[in-house]
Amino acid sequence: MTSLPPALFFLAAALLSAFFKGNLRRLILIAAPIAGLCAVHLMPEGAVATLPFLDMDLVLCEVDRLNRVFGYIFCIVSILAVLFAFQNEDKGESSSALIYAGGALGVTFAGDFLTLYVFWELMAVASTFVVLSARTKESRSSAFRYVLVHLAGGLLLLAGILLRYQATGSLAVEFVGLEGLSGYLIFAGIAVNAAIPPLHSWLKDAYPAASWSGAVFLSAFTTKSAVYVMARTFPGTELLIWLGAIMTFVPIFYAVLENDIRGVLSYSLINQVGFMMVGIGIGSALAINGAVAHAFAHILYKGLLFMSAGAVMYRTGKTRCTDLGGLYTSMPFTCICCIVGAASISAFPLFSGFVSKSMIVSAAGYEHLLLVWLALQFASAGVFHHAGIKVPFFMFFGHDSGLRPKEAPWNMKLAMGIAAALCIGIGVFPQPLYNILPFPVEYVPYTGAHVVDQLQILMFGALAFCLLMLSGIYPAEIRSINLDTDWFYRKGARLFYAACDRVLNPINSLVQKALGSGLPDMAHRFLSEPAGNLEKLVVLGYLKHQGASEEELERRRDRISRRYRYLAYPLGGGVLLSVMFLALMSYLYIVR
Numbered sequence: 001m002t003s004l005p006p007a008l009f010f011l012a013a014a015l016l017s018a019f020f021k022g023n024l025r026r027l028i029l030i031a032a033p034i035a036g037l038c039a040v041h042l043m044p045e046g047a048v049a050t051l052p053f054l055d056m057d058l059v060l061c062e063v064d065r066l067n068r069v070f071g072y073i074f075c076i077v078s079i080l081a082v083l084f085a086f087q088n089e090d091k092g093e094s095s096s097a098l099i100y101a102g103g104a105l106g107v108t109f110a111g112d113f114l115t116l117y118v119f120w121e122l123m124a125v126a127s128t129f130v131v132l133s134a135r136t137k138e139s140r141s142s143a144f145r146y147v148l149v150h151l152a153g154g155l156l157l158l159a160g161i162l163l164r165y166q167a168t169g170s171l172a173v174e175f176v177g178l179e180g181l182s183g184y185l186i187f188a189g190i191a192v193n194a195a196i197p198p199l200h201s202w203l204k205d206a207y208p209a210a211s212w213s214g215a216v217f218l219s220a221f222t223t224k225s226a227v228y229v230m231a232r233t234f235p236g237t238e239l240l241i242w243l244g245a246i247m248t249f250v251p252i253f254y255a256v257l258e259n260d261i262r263g264v265l266s267y268s269l270i271n272q273v274g275f276m277m278v279g280i281g282i283g284s285a286l287a288i289n290g291a292v293a294h295a296f297a298h299i300l301y302k303g304l305l306f307m308s309a310g311a312v313m314y315r316t317g318k319t320r321c322t323d324l325g326g327l328y329t330s331m332p333f334t335c336i337c338c339i340v341g342a343a344s345i346s347a348f349p350l351f352s353g354f355v356s357k358s359m360i361v362s363a364a365g366y367e368h369l370l371l372v373w374l375a376l377q378f379a380s381a382g383v384f385h386h387a388g389i390k391v392p393f394f395m396f397f398g399h400d401s402g403l404r405p406k407e408a409p410w411n412m413k414l415a416m417g418i419a420a421a422l423c424i425g426i427g428v429f430p431q432p433l434y435n436i437l438p439f440p441v442e443y444v445p446y447t448g449a450h451v452v453d454q455l456q457i458l459m460f461g462a463l464a465f466c467l468l469m470l471s472g473i474y475p476a477e478i479r480s481i482n483l484d485t486d487w488f489y490r491k492g493a494r495l496f497y498a499a500c501d502r503v504l505n506p507i508n509s510l511v512q513k514a515l516g517s518g519l520p521d522m523a524h525r526f527l528s529e530p531a532g533n534l535e536k537l538v539v540l541g542y543l544k545h546q547g548a549s550e551e552e553l554e555r556r557r558d559r560i561s562r563r564y565r566y567l568a569y570p571l572g573g574g575v576l577l578s579v580m581f582l583a584l585m586s587y588l589y590i591v592r
Contacts, residue, residue: 005049005061005109006036006071007119010078010102014095026086029094033078036105040071048111056171059111066292066438070108070228073296074101076422077220077303084307084415085213087314093133097217100126104221108228112171113161116229120157120193123222124150130218134211142209145489149192149202157189176233187234193226195270196243196277197250201486203270204254208262208319212310215262219269219306220299227276227295236283244281245372247274248379255386257482261309261319261395265302268345268387271379272298278376279360282367285439290359292437297352297426301344304419305391308338311412312395315405321390326400334408335396337416344423346388347380347454352423354454355430355445362443362450380454381461388458389465 013032017025045068049061078101088094103126106119124147131143163182165171176183195203207218234240248271255267272294279291311334312327313319328335340351347353357380364373407413426433434441467473483490539560540553548556 004039005106006039006075007102007106007109009033009035009039010098010105014098014102017098018091018095021089021091025091025094026082029098030079030082032098033075033082033101037072037075037079040068040075043068053114056112056114058115059172060106060115061109062111062173063109064438065436066231067108067228069292069296069436069438070224071105072436073299074104074108074221074224077299078217080303080307080415080419081213081216081220084216084310084412086411087409088211088213090133090211093130093211093214096126096129096133097214100130100217100221104225107225111173113164113173114171116173117154117158117161121151121154123225124154127218127222130214131206131210133214134209136209139209139211142206145486146202146206148489149199153189153192153199155189156185156192160185160187160189173229173232175235178234178237178239187237190226190229190233191243193222194230194273194277195223195226195247197246197270198485200247200251200270201484204258204263204266204484205486207266207269208260212313216303216306216310219265219302223269223273224295224299227273227280227291230277231280231288231291235280235288237281240277240281241369241372242281244274244277244279245375247271247277249274249375249382252379252382252386254482254484255382255390259320259322259482261312261321261324261391262306263482264321264386264391265305265309268383269298269302271383271387272302272345274379275357275360275376278372279363282360282363282369284363284367286359286366286443287363289434289437289439289441289443290356290363293359293433294353294356296433297344297356297423300419300426301341301352301423304337304341304416304423305345305387307412307416307419308334308341309391309395311408311416312405314412315408316403318403321394321398324395324401324403325398326396327403327405328396330404331396331407333413334416335392337420338392338396340420340423342388342392344427346384346458348388348427348458349446349451349454350424350427352426355427355433358445358450358454359443377457381457381464384458384461385465389462 009032013028017028020028043061043063045063045065047061047063048059050057051060052058078098081097081101082094085094085097100123103119103123107116107123110116110119128143128147128150131139131146133139160182161171163180163185164176167180167182176186178184178187192199192202203223207215210218230240251267251270251274255264255271258264258267276291276294276298279287279294281287309319312324312331315331316324316327318324344351344353347357361373361376361380364376408416430445434443540557543553543556
């Protein structure tokens, strides 16, 4: 087990589970991430697993402190997601989800860019099928847009890898930096998966369209594997600081307007990844540790929030704020777990988000990045407003929707309970998480200044929400689809198509009429009787030039036609054209 890449357990289980059903299939599904977690833990630091390919050795697995943290959390969330999805009998979704998780682990432990790219594309394809597994019109449309975006991002990454290999002769996954075209292409390819604006709208488009269980898997792997690769290849890149700062506060405004609960969670996911990008961009030991710790904590509480929304969707079939409310009486356990997730994402003291997010904010302060620090503080208040309050309020409190569903099944409650316990445990005892981070940690989150500052931000955010609700100024939830930068391919692409249809299709029709039908018809008429037609052309042309009457021309035309009507031509039109083509090519060859 110490020499096997953890991704292999996931891929093998995905194939094997397709042949079984019931409890045996569930056992295979949950055994894979457990075996993967054991492998991640048992592999010694510096362990390498290679595979000969052509004239190189592909590094399928290379272990260090950075990727081991991501390996741990990817396996843990896979266990919870599989447990949560026991009620889903869709073999296609479960197999695709395991392949998706295995692809994320493959990316995490890949030691060369070629291996990383293969697993990167495997993630894109498998996650597309996870979206498709909802089997709705919305999921089909979203999956189509999703795969186009990710294939484009994959092509950018591949182009950058090839240019880098041509320039350096190395495929090692190491620091790249924004140097040369290859660096920018690799950066852009990773940025697509990281949902960095303006390349982020695929996330809020696809995740709400997935099934109640599929969205839990989607929330964990694509963006966080991109966070890992960015931390590996672009630490200390200043551009990431400003892009990350934009990521933290721009989604807040969209989340306030969003009606779909999972749409709100998707925007808050982008917001949280922005914190990680800022930490990677700063590049100090504290900032990198903060980004990695926040990715670890975020996967847990974001998975918990998506599980809460998924449990509600499983019982009610609804996910919109306008359709929900008053569920705290019939689903109290799910409500409590959702509140734990909301407190964690809002970085309340004693919850996981506080001990990780504060590291990034402190790192920005230590580097005297005042504008970035202010943006992070504003974003902290904003995420509490839209994810910490809006999600549990509209789903479980707010207006009474009249729905009285049963509590979530036992396996869902167990998965949510474990995730909630981990969120609280990390928040109360952060040292075990700090011990596995890439660099030694001397940071102390629970100081008077940190706790008071964060509580002030949260309380003022709660006050703002209450005042807006009581005054009626808070934007009303509307049954609509809010367009983001996806306008360019949802609406803009249609306008572009309509313009092309008006301008280019008439030209296409003209060319089709001339070359597709007109010229072949002329050739067919001529080659059906080449000698007679040639004689008609010459003789009738001469007679017309001499002033012959129309009656004389018609008599001569009929006489020529009767002469050649029953004549067999040993040389067909196709052969004649072939000979002419060969003669032309021979001439060109000789002239050359």
